[in-house]
Amino acid sequence: MSARLRHLISLEHLDADTLTRLLDRAESLREACAHGTRKLDLLAGRTVLNLFFEPSTRTRTSFELAARRLGADVVNFDLGNSSTSKGETLLDTLHTLEAMHLDVLVVRHRESGTPEYLVKHAASGVAVINAGDGNHAHPTQGLLDALTVRQHRRDLHALTVTICGDVLHSRVARSDVHAFAALGVREIRLCGPAALLPAPAEFRNCRVMEDFDAAIAGTDVVIMLRLQKERMAATQLPDEAAYFTRYGLDGARLKRAAPDCMVMHPGPINRGIEIASDVADGAHSRILEQVANGVFVRMAVLAEVLGR
Amino acid sequence: MSARLRHLISLEHLDADTLTRLLDRAESLREACAHGTRKLDLLAGRTVLNLFFEPSTRTRTSFELAARRLGADVVNFDLGNSSTSKGETLLDTLHTLEAMHLDVLVVRHRESGTPEYLVKHAASGVAVINAGDGNHAHPTQGLLDALTVRQHRRDLHALTVTICGDVLHSRVARSDVHAFAALGVREIRLCGPAALLPAPAEFRNCRVMEDFDAAIAGTDVVIMLRLQKERMAATQLPDEAAYFTRYGLDGARLKRAAPDCMVMHPGPINRGIEIASDVADGAHSRILEQVANGVFVRMAVLAEVLGR
C-alpha cells in the first residue's frame, strides 16, 4: 500500500495506487452524501485555513464546504485585510499562522512553487494543500477530473483524452496530464495555437497538436481550457471569434469525437470563446459533475493529509 | 392550511394565512430565544450561501446569524473574490453553486427579477430567498415590519400605515405594502416628492400623497424610507435641509400622528435627512426592534423553505 500523503502539492510523482486510493475515498464520500449523510465529524476540532493570494470562487468555496462537511473549522484569510499589505514576507505569514495551531493550509498563489516552498518551511504538524500555483499545478482539479472520467468509463486504459486551449499557461492541463498518465490512459493529446503550446520536451508522453479538428477526432474525453483574454494576443488570432473558429468546441466539431465523448471544463467557462453554449449545456457535458466531484475530492484529500 | 413555500421571492401573492404562519413561527423562535435557547439544530447539516451582489451590513449579517442559530453552515460569497469578475454568467454561478450541494441561496442583486430568474433555473433541491432585488422586493423586510407592528397592535384591521420617502425606488415599500395589505390593514398611505412616487396604477390599494403633514395625520405607523442622496436631484429640492423640511420626520410632525404612533425605518438611517435624531432614538421608535425581529423572521423563513 502506498504511503499516506502528508501534503498535496502536485500529482507529478504520485503513482496509480495513491491516486486510486484518493479517488476511492472521494467516491465513498460521494456515496455517503448521496445516502443522506450531511456532515461527518472526521475532522472535528481541526482548523483549515484558506490562504488565497489569487481570487477564486469555485475552489475556495469548494474547499470551505469540504472542510465543513468533515466537521473542521475554516478560516478564510482575506488578503485585502491582511498583513501582506503591510509587507510581511510569505514565510512570516506562514510561521504566524502555524503558531496559531492550524492543521491545514490551503494555498493558492500566482507564482509557481509557492506551495512547495511553504512545505519546505512548514512545521511538522501543518499540512499544505495546493489550490493552484501559477502554471505549475492544480492537483485537486486533476483528481476531480480523473474522478469524473472514472465515473463514466470503467477502463481508463482504452481512453484517449484531449486537452485543448492555452496549455502553456495551464496548471489544470499539467495536473490532468499527470493524473491521466499515471492512471494509464492510452493517449493524451494537447492542442492549441502554437504560441500557447508547451515546449515538446515537457510532455513527452503526450501528442502535441495544433489542429483541433485532428486532435478531437475519435477522442473519448475533451477537456477545454479557459482562455485568459489577455493571452489571445500571443496567438496572432485577430479576435475571439477567430479563436472560437479554430479552437472552440461546438456541436459540429464534437461530432468528430467518439460518440459518447465526455466534455469537460475546469470553469469558469467563457461561452462562445472556448466552448459553445449548446455544448456546455448539452448531453455530453460533465462540467457540473466536475464541480460536484470537486467537493468530494477535497474532502478525501483533507482526510488523507490529516491521516483520518 | 396554506402550502409550504419552497422559495421566498416576494410577498406579492402570499395570503394572510401564509404570512401569519411565518410570523407565528418567528414569534415562537423569538420566545424560545428569550427563554435562553441559544441555538437550535433544526438545520444541522444544511448549507446556506449568501450571494450578495450589493453591499449590505444588516441583511447579510442577519441572515448569517439566523442560519447559524438554526445550526446551518453559512458560506459568504465574497464578490470581490468571485468569478463574476472573470465574466461568468449568473446562471453558471448558480449551477456551479448548486453542484456543490447548497440547500439555500440567499441572494441580493441590484437588478429586479434576479431571484425569480434564479428560481426558474434552480435545481429542485435548492431554495432561493430574496434578500432584496432592485426596486422590486425585500420580502423578509416586509415580514419583519409586519411582525414588529403585530407585537404592538392586536388588531391590524384598524390601522393606518404611512410610508414616506423615495417610494418609487423602494423595494422595502413594495414588500411592506404587500404584507400590510394582505394582513388587512385599513389604509396604507404612500408619501413623497412627486418625482419619487410610483405611478398611481401600481398601488391601487394605497393613498398616494405628496403632502407629508397630511399623510402623517392620525397614522398609527409611520415607516420612513432611506433617501439615496443621488436620488434627491430628481426632487428639485435644493438640498438635504429642504428635503427634511418637507419630508423629514421630527417631533413636531410626529405629533400629527396617532398618540401611540410607531416610528419605523429599515435602516441604515440618515439622521437629519429623513428622520430627526430625537425621533429615531425616542419613545415611539421601533427601529431596533425591527432589527431584532429581522433575525427571527429570517430563521422562520429558512425553516419554512427547508421544510423544517
Added chain:
Amino acid sequence: MSARLRHLISLEHLDADTLTRLLDRAESLREACAHGTRKLDLLAGRTVLNLFFEPSTRTRTSFELAARRLGADVVNFDLGNSSTSKGETLLDTLHTLEAMHLDVLVVRHRESGTPEYLVKHAASGVAVINAGDGNHAHPTQGLLDALTVRQHRRDLHALTVTICGDVLHSRVARSDVHAFAALGVREIRLCGPAALLPAPAEFRNCRVMEDFDAAIAGTDVVIMLRLQKERMAATQLPDEAAYFTRYGLDGARLKRAAPDCMVMHPGPINRGIEIASDVADGAHSRILEQVANGVFVRMAVLAEVLGR
C-alpha cells in the same frame, strides 16, 4: 479575589490579581490544548462579532480562532461591505448589531477611545473587547506579552524590560507598560528617536532613553516595535538603513543585553528595518511564541467577559 471584567478596554487600571487570573486562565487553556483538547464548548451558543475598522491579519484571525475553539459562532464584519460606507454612525452600527443579540464585540479602530465609547453606549448584555484603538491600547497584546515573559521567567520582579521604536504612536507599548508595571517588573525602559518618544509626563514609571545601546544594556526582555514607514520622516533620519543603525536590533547589539535576553515583537516584523533577520529567527526570539500565546490569551479574555 478581584471582580470579573465585563469588558476589556485597556490594562491601565487592572491590578496584579486580575492580570494574574487572566494569565493563569490562558496558561491552563494552553495546557489543555497541548494535551490534545482541540475544542471546548464553554461558549457554545454565544456569538462573537469581529468589528475591524482597520486591517489586521493576526489579531482578527487570532480572535476568530480563540472564539471558535471555545465553541462560539464568529461573524466577521467586512467593512468594505458594510453600511459604514453608507454613512451610518458608529452608534447606529453598535445598536444594530446589539439588536441582533451578539454577546461579544471585538473592535479595532484607528481612533483612540472608540472601544470605551462603545462600552458607554452598549447594552448591558454585550461585552466589548478592544483589539487595538489608535495609539491608546491593545490590551490582549499586553497580556500575551506578559504571558510570554512569564513562561520563561519565574520572577518578574527582577526583570528589566526595554521597549524600542515608535513608542509615541504605539498602543502595544502602552499596554505592555501597564501590564509589566502592574506585574511588578523592576524597570521598564522606553527607547526611540526623540520625535517618536512620548512626553516624559506620560510614563513616569519608565526610563525614557534615546540611545538604544544604553537602553538595551543588561535588559532581560527587549520588545521591538514595528516602524510605520510614514513615521520615519519625523525622526529626521535619512532612510531605513540609518534607522536600523541607530534603533535596529542586530546580533551585535543584542550582545549588550542580558545573556538570556528574550526578543519580542508584536508583528508583523519589518526585517532589516527594526530587527535583523538572524535575530528575528534566532535562539533568543520569542516572536512566534507570542503569536501562539495570543490565541490562548484571547480565549481567556472571551471566557472572562462572558463569565464562563
